[in-house]
Amino acid sequence: MNFYGIRAIYIFEMSRTWRTLMESIASPILTTSLYFIVFGAAIGSRMGEIDGISYASFIIPGLLMLSLLGESISNASFGIYFPKFSGTIYEVLSAPVSPFEVVIGYVGAAATKSLIIGLLILATARLFVDYEIMHPLWMVSFLLLTAVTFSLFGFIIGLWADDFQKLQIIPMMVITPLTFLGGAFYSISMLPPFWQKVTLFNPVVYLISGLRWSFYGVSDVKVGISMVMILVFMLLCMLSVWWIFKTGYRLKD
Amino acid sequence: MESIISIRNLSKTYASGFRALKDINLDIQQGEIFALLGPNGAGKTTLISIICGIVTPGEGSVTVNGHDILTEFRASRSMIGLVPQELATATFESVEATMSFSRGLFGKPPNPAHIEKVLRDLSLWDRRKDRIINLSGGMKRRVLIAKALAHQPQVLFLDEPTAGVDVEQRRDMWAMVRGLRDTGVTVILTTHYIEEAEEMADRIGIINDGEISVIEEKSVLMNKLGKKQLQLTLQKSLTAVPAELADYSLELQQEGNVLIYTFDTQKEHTGISELLRQLGKLGIDFKDLHSSQSSLEDIFVSLVSDKA
Ligand SMILES: Nc1ncnc2c1ncn2[C@@H]1O[C@H](COP(=O)(O)OP(=O)(O)OP(=O)(O)O)[C@@H](O)[C@H]1O
Ligand SMILES: [Mg+2]
Numbered sequence: 376m377n378f379y380g381i382r383a384i385y386i387f388e389m390s391r392t393w394r395t396l397m398e399s400i401a402s403p404i405l406t407t408s409l410y411f412i413v414f415g416a417a418i419g420s421r422m423g424e425i426d427g428i429s430y431a432s433f434i435i436p437g438l439l440m441l442s443l444l445g446e447s448i449s450n451a452s453f454g455i456y457f458p459k460f461s462g463t464i465y466e467v468l469s470a471p472v473s474p475f476e477v478v479i480g481y482v483g484a485a486a487t488k489s490l491i492i493g494l495l496i497l498a499t500a501r502l503f504v505d506y507e508i509m510h511p512l513w514m515v516s517f518l519l520l521t522a523v524t525f526s527l528f529g530f531i532i533g534l535w536a537d538d539f540q541k542l543q544i545i546p547m548m549v550i551t552p553l554t555f556l557g558g559a560f561y562s563i564s565m566l567p568p569f570w571q572k573v574t575l576f577n578p579v580v581y582l583i584s585g586l587r588w589s590f591y592g593v594s595d596v597k598v599g600i601s602m603v604m605i606l607v608f609m610l611l612c613m614l615s616v617w618w619i620f621k622t623g624y625r626l627k628d
Numbered sequence: 629m630e631s632i633i634s635i636r637n638l639s640k641t642y643a644s645g646f647r648a649l650k651d652i653n654l655d656i657q658q659g660e661i662f663a664l665l666g667p668n669g670a671g672k673t674t675l676i677s678i679i680c681g682i683v684t685p686g687e688g689s690v691t692v693n694g695h696d697i698l699t700e701f702r703a704s705r706s707m708i709g710l711v712p713q714e715l716a717t718a719t720f721e722s723v724e725a726t727m728s729f730s731r732g733l734f735g736k737p738p739n740p741a742h743i744e745k746v747l748r749d750l751s752l753w754d755r756r757k758d759r760i761i762n763l764s765g766g767m768k769r770r771v772l773i774a775k776a777l778a779h780q781p782q783v784l785f786l787d788e789p790t791a792g793v794d795v796e797q798r799r800d801m802w803a804m805v806r807g808l809r810d811t812g813v814t815v816i817l818t819t820h821y822i823e824e825a826e827e828m829a830d831r832i833g834i835i836n837d838g839e840i841s842v843i844e845e846k847s848v849l850m851n852k853l854g855k856k857q858l859q860l861t862l863q864k865s866l867t868a869v870p871a872e873l874a875d876y877s878l879e880l881q882q883e884g885n886v887l888i889y890t891f892d893t894q895k896e897h898t899g900i901s902e903l904l905r906q907l908g909k910l911g912i913d914f915k916d917l918h919s920s921q922s923s924l925e926d927i928f929v930s931l932v933s934d935k936a
Contacts, residue, residue, distance in 0.1 A: 383732025462716030471702040
């Protein structure tokens with residue numbers, strides 16, 4: 376194992392984070408605050424409780440997931456796309472680091488950053504709503520696994536993208552709809568039976584449901600299933616990354 | 629001399645179907661400075677990129693100090709430092725930070741003393757806190773060299789290291805490269821400046837169209853292919869080369885005032901004394917004579933155009 380190599384990539388990526396800290400933090404926190412003002416306070420006050428939870432509290436896990444997914448994907452995809460774009464990737468390719476070590480460095484840093492932002496969002500939410508966390512260990516596991524999995528996913532997008540447009544198209548066209556339709560703002564049980572079935576094909580449903588369970592002990596799908604789903608998705612991402620490095624796809628000619 | 633890099637029957641076809649390298653065989657000796665010359669698109673960067681792990685090889689094999697570049701990539705890459713042709717640097721980082729990054733990436737623990745030495749050797753010490761984006765092009769190139777040296781490589785690849793570097797800095801760089809060689813580092817450089825190869829290299833390889841056409845000691849190459857010219861400045865101008873001298877390859881220049889004789893240094897008889905005797909017989913006097921040898925540049929041009 377080339378630990379110094381992993382460390383170098385991790386430190387390099389984190390220094391990018393610290394350098395752009397204000398921008399990286401300001402936007403998700405502002406967005407989340409706006410959600411709370413609009414959905415929590417303005418609309419939420421007219422909404423009844425869902426599963427015995429006030430609407431403002433109900434949306435916290437969903438909003439947290441929303442930011443975590445978005446941040447993980449964008450951090451990791453940009454982290455690897457930029458060296459490809461600027462040409463500095465040559466150094467990583469020519470270094471005695473294995474693909475596995477490269478992934479740990481980049482994905483580790485991206486996940487760290489999105490977790491930091493996730494925690495800041497939780498703190499921000501506290502300003503608007505009093506919530507409690509019933510199963511903190513499960514919560515931490517969900518956040519951690521989601522951050523890592525979607526950083527891996529972002530890493531894949533960053534490798535695949537060959538222009539800035541492609542870098543943004545997946546988060547825009549796929550992740551945002553999936554998150555909105557993943558039960559961030561409603562319970563699946565509020566949908567007509569047919570759409571309830573369709574929704575189960577949306578992986579984000581399992582993430583939000585699982586995270587909500589760790590907060591309030593209520594969920595749309597069993598928490599065990601949520602955990603299995605996220606692990607399956609993580610495995611799929613790992614396999615894709617492994618395949619990409621094995622074939623040199625979009626990295627080496 | 630032991631060879632530190634061995635390339636055997638290496639070919640490379642890009643995804644586009646373009647065959648950039650054709651059956652390359654090359655051995656680089658431990659501790660030498662090897663210059664790879666060739667016109668644009670000859671395959672120099674492709675060859676270097678394969679050895680360093682940036683481009684996947686096609687057929688054939690490459691070993692670095694006996695380590696296969698694919699199966700023992702850690703051992704082979706740890707020995708290599710690469711200065712790429714393209715100016716690619718992490719723009720927002722400081723010079724210092726980017727060097728620590730390079731050193732770490734190659735698996736070495738931090739060593740501020742070494743970093744300082746390299747930065748001083750490259751006259752970058754004063755700029756170590758600067759962001760790379762604020763440096764000039766020539767300085768950026770030196771940062772790339774500093775990065776390549778950060779992990780104390782045994783083999784250094786310089787892909788056109790002096791492109792865009794001013795004359796003074798270029799001399800410093802040459803001195804530094806020689807200094808590296810003196811400490812046992814093997815240097816492989818590509819360049820378009822023939823004077824650079826002439827000045828620096830122990831051996832020269834010429835690559836054209838993905839094939840290596842010549843690999844030779846520099847001095848041998850210059851001797852073998854070097855043509856010498858004898859210039860005679862005449863007392864009285866001639867209108868044509870006299871018929872008696874038709875056997876010699878002679879040429880009149882500068883309105884018949886200068887007679888130029890081209891001869892091959894390899895031949896047993898250069899024919900100079902016969903020519904001078906003949907001239908005496910014909911009553912052609914000259915007030916000055918001097919001889920000159922063709923430069924590597926002339927050799928290179930003649931080799932490349934021979935192929936075409
Ligand atoms: N990624 C690629 N895909 C397809 N063809 C490529 C690729 N990279 C290089 N080539 C082609 O391979 C040939 C050799 O390129 P290479 O960069 O090795 O040349 P070079 O000798 O370094 O030239 P220069 O002196 O201009 O740097 C060129 O014809 C180039 O167009
Ligand atoms: Mg080149």
